[in-house]
Amino acid sequence: MLFLKQTGLDSAIRELFAEGKQIYGICGGYQILGRRIFDPQSIEGEERECEGIGILPVETIMESEKQTVRREFRFIGGDAQNGESEICMGYEIHMGKTTVCDKGIFKPVALFNNSDQSSLLSLTDQSAIPALSDGYYHSQRCFVTYLHGIFDNKIVLEHILSITKKPYTLPSKSIAELREQEFDKLAKVVRENVDLEQLYKILEQ
Numbered sequence: 001m002l003f004l005k006q007t008g009l010d011s012a013i014r015e016l017f018a019e020g021k022q023i024y025g026i027c028g029g030y031q032i033l034g035r036r037i038f039d040p041q042s043i044e045g046e047e048r049e050c051e052g053i054g055i056l057p058v059e060t061i062m063e064s065e066k067q068t069v070r071r072e073f074r075f076i077g078g079d080a081q082n083g084e085s086e087i088c089m090g091y092e093i094h095m096g097k098t099t100v101c102d103k104g105i106f107k108p109v110a111l112f113n114n115s116d117q118s119s120l121l122s123l124t125d126q127s128a129i130p131a132l133s134d135g136y137y138h139s140q141r142c143f144v145t146y147l148h149g150i151f152d153n154k155i156v157l158e159h160i161l162s163i164t165k166k167p168y169t170l171p172s173k174s175i176a177e178l179r180e181q182e183f184d185k186l187a188k189v190v191r192e193n194v195d196l197e198q199l200y201k202i203l204e205q
Helices: 002-007 009-018 028-032 117-121 154-161 175-193 196-204
Strands: 023-026 036-038 049-051 058-075 087-100 110-112 136-139 142-145
Touching (some): 002 009, 009 023, 023 028, 028 058, 028 087, 028 142, 058 154
Antiparallel strands (some): 058 110
């Protein structure tokens, strides 16, 4: 965040947002698009507190424990009624807890697959983003999340591309399927060109 301020990028992001440009944040991007970041344990540096870009009404407190977990989730785009959408995949790897500053009904980006949708529908006057959901959905052109890999899911790509008003064609296979396909190709090349049996013997020594 300090780097963004020193270079003027924070102001540039605010201006782009004001002009109606699309702004999305993942992980640290989620945190810096909020109002403030608190670091009472000086995990990230000497600064104990700094202002964020301020686009979204959220605040983050840095914590020493790192959250690392794979997630199955449903992209609901701020609408809990969309909880029946297809299952998506992603993962969290971050430190810190983010909460909503303004009381009232917030709009999460994703609902975890093992969550009770009815619980989300009943949430009002909650200041903390609950454990059963993730992110903050401002609008179709701006949302933030802790879920890495969220843009590997076709439903999410379609959601953000649909407002570009430009023709687009997504691959018939998901990003995850395409990645696995390339991994298989790489594995085939390795098997054909490396003496794996000898390699395993060396590793066992």
